[in-house]
Amino acid sequence: MTEVAKAVAVLDLGLRACTAYDRPDAAARLTAAREALADPVMHVVVAGEFKQGKSSLVNALVGAAVCTVDDDVATAVPTYVRHGEKPEAHLLFAAPDPEPPRRETIPISDVRRYVVEGGENGGNGSRVTGVEVRIPRKILAGGLVLVDTPGVGGLASPHAAASLAAVSMADAVIFVTGAAQELTRSEVDFLQRARALCPVVACVITKTDFYPAWRRIRDLNEQHLAAHCPVPLMPVSSALRSRAVKANDTALNAESGFTNLVKFITDQIGGNAADRLAADAAAEVIALCDQLDSHFQAERTALSDPEAARRVVRELTAVKSRVETLKSSAAKWNQTLNDGVADLTADIDHDLRARVRTVIAESDAAIEEADPADTWPEMEPWLQSRMADELLANYNMLRVRADALSERVGNHFHEASTALMSRPSVHNPTPMSVVADFQHKIDLQRMRVGKQAMVALKNAYGGALMFIILGSLVGVSLGPIGIGIGLVMGHRGLREEKKRQVQRRRTEARNAIRRYCDEVVFVAGKDSRDTLRRVQRQLRDHYSRLAEELNRSNAQALAGASEAAKRTQAEREQRLKDVDAELERVRKLRQRALAVIG
Structure with a gap:
């Protein structure tokens, strides 16, 4: 029998136990695990x-x-x-x-x-x-x-x-x-x-x-x-x-060569995934066994020792108060979750903005070293690649920190509940790592030859005219010298115009990069915040359900212990045999679940 088949059989026994012991809350978890095994x-x-x-x-x-x-x-x-x-x-x-x-x-x-x-x-x-x-x-x-x-x-x-x-x-x-x-x-x-x-x-x-x-x-x-x-x-x-x-x-x-590849997929991938699903399903059954065992052990203690019954009832009443606190917003795990998500949201946003500032600084340095008209075709793919790399690093940080937060919340819940519960995996923010195409609307064309000629002619004409007028005012005719001066002024004006246009292109390139980076920060920031909200809801709902299960389990144990304290000696002896039989069934169910985990 495969591990999956063993896990299905154990789940079926667990579901029968849920029906027998009136635990529809635990049955919902086992049913979800059964469906996952049925359609992996x-x-x-x-x-x-x-x-x-x-x-x-x-x-x-x-x-x-x-x-x-x-x-x-x-x-x-x-x-x-x-x-x-x-x-x-x-x-x-x-x-x-x-x-x-x-x-x-x-x-x-x-x-x-x-x-x-x-x-x-x-x-x-x-x-x-x-x-x-x-x-x-x-x-x-x-x-x-x-x-x-x-x-x-x-x-x-x-x-x-x-x-x-x-x-x-x-x-x-x-x-x-x-x-x-x-x-x-x-x-x-x-x-x-x-x-x-x-x-x-x-x-x-x-x-x-x-x-x-x-x-x-x-x-x-x-x-x-x-x-x-x-x-x-x-x-x-x-x-x-x-x-x-x-x-x-x-x-x-x-x-x-596909024989080896198919074998790798069948053994390493299919086998590992099936074993993981089977182990997860068995862990759910073990969690149910923990709750049932706690319930029957409390009743057994009360039945075997009437003097201890009152102590058991007091302990279970104290546990009830603790479990009810677990369900409230003042619970430590809930406060850890809320504070952790708030801190993580701020840290992820700060990390993303710091990374984008680094990319902008690198792009500014590259733009200052050359004319964007020459380097822009290479600048666009470089920018997309750099932003993709930084977004991926930011995404990995979110993933690692979210896993750590899930672990902390689980530990605090475990400390408060004194029962080992499975922890859910956190949401993975896939869209966050996708960078949109770089859309720029800038003019990075150099001046055409005709425009250069017009700029030079305008400056040459203006320079020559200025000196000819000055010469006529003092009574000196410059003649051909005025034309030479005009050519020098035209060349200088063209050079200055070229410098001005290079600076304009650099400014436009920097503005285009900043617009693109702002768009990336806007989209990625929104996605990271949405992801963390999903993580928060997922963890909150998971541990709230577990708290509700613990509350129901404790309530049943308290009711059993209270009833045991009121029984006669003959009734206690008869019920004690029934409880021992139930504990043996729970023990066998736990053993079968542990065998699946291996």
Whole structure:
């Protein structure tokens, strides 16, 4: 029996216990865990530089052309490939939190129109945030979802930040690099960040059928990974895999290298995700056992020793007061949560503004060193890349600090409740790491030859006329000398005009950068505040429900102990046998749940 099957059986026993012991509050948690086990979802993000074969890899894995492959354009929005009873596709549109994304069914043949760079946006001004494709495939039947991430601009672009944000919420990452060259510095950096965000990461070398020297590239990449980021490395050929699937050729499939990749996905990704879900479900059952055990132990103590019954009732009454305090806004965990979110909001905003100020200072220095008319084409992608990098660092800070806050709140709740409860994971702010395109409205063109001539002529004419008039006033005729003076004045005026225009272009470039940075701060700041509010609500609701469960459990224990104190000797002896039997059932249920966790 698999771990998932064991967990389902334990959950079913836990739900029967909830019904028997009148615990609908605990049954709600167990039911949610049961549903998660029944329909597990394991996201595998396929990331890498553009034109490295990510889409081809996904197509080869599922044996169908579901992701767009094009030699000229790159994927611009993520494609989610998952299991379905029949082939179908849906557009996913952005929606306000906490609403799920709006969906619109489209023919699978139209997917390309929306996922490639410069594709359609869905009409009505709606922004397509992704495309979901469902197909009936065995490899996807267990809940596997393959995410083909955008590759526009490469790993130094804003899309890299979006990919890493997706990585932070994924169960595994498959990083794709081509066999044309060894891993670059940016690829190694991306892998290091991905490994810090996701527990399971693998590197895949594609296009081995196209480059004869792929074994040399594999050896070099193994050295790079061993030194900087030890993750599994697997060379594959998507073309050979596709042919093997069509011809049902086992030998060709083995030669393609996909046998090892499929085994890695099945064992490392599917197995890990299933084990994690099973362990989480078993932990919910153990939490129920803790509450039931506390209830029956209190009643057993009261039954076995009538003198101790009054002490047990007093203790449970004190616990009741403590649990009721847990539910109030004055509880330590609640105060820690409110203060922590307020402090974290201020710190994240300050960190973001400090990072943006650093980027502005760097851009100002770069603008002063050269004419924006020459450097602006390089300045735009540099600015987008720098802002994406700083936003990602700010996002990681929010993620780490939010996890720490969740841990602190959980510890304070645990200290007050004296019962170990599971802690929820915090919300991941995916949109925060996406940087919009750099929109600038400035004129950085140099003066045309005709305009330069007009500026020089105007200054030459003005200078010559001034000296000729001065000469006539003193009775001296300058003649050709006036023309020479005019030429000198014209040259000087042209030079000054060029300097003035360079300064104007620098000013416009600086203003454009500041407008862009202000827009980024406005959007990212709003997203971080929304994220922290979601974290606050999530933690508040989670621990409020747990406090309510503890209150109900304590109330049942108090009622049992109070009733035990009123029983006769014969009634106590009979009830004691029943309570021992219930404790034995709870003990066996706990043992089965612990066996699932291992």
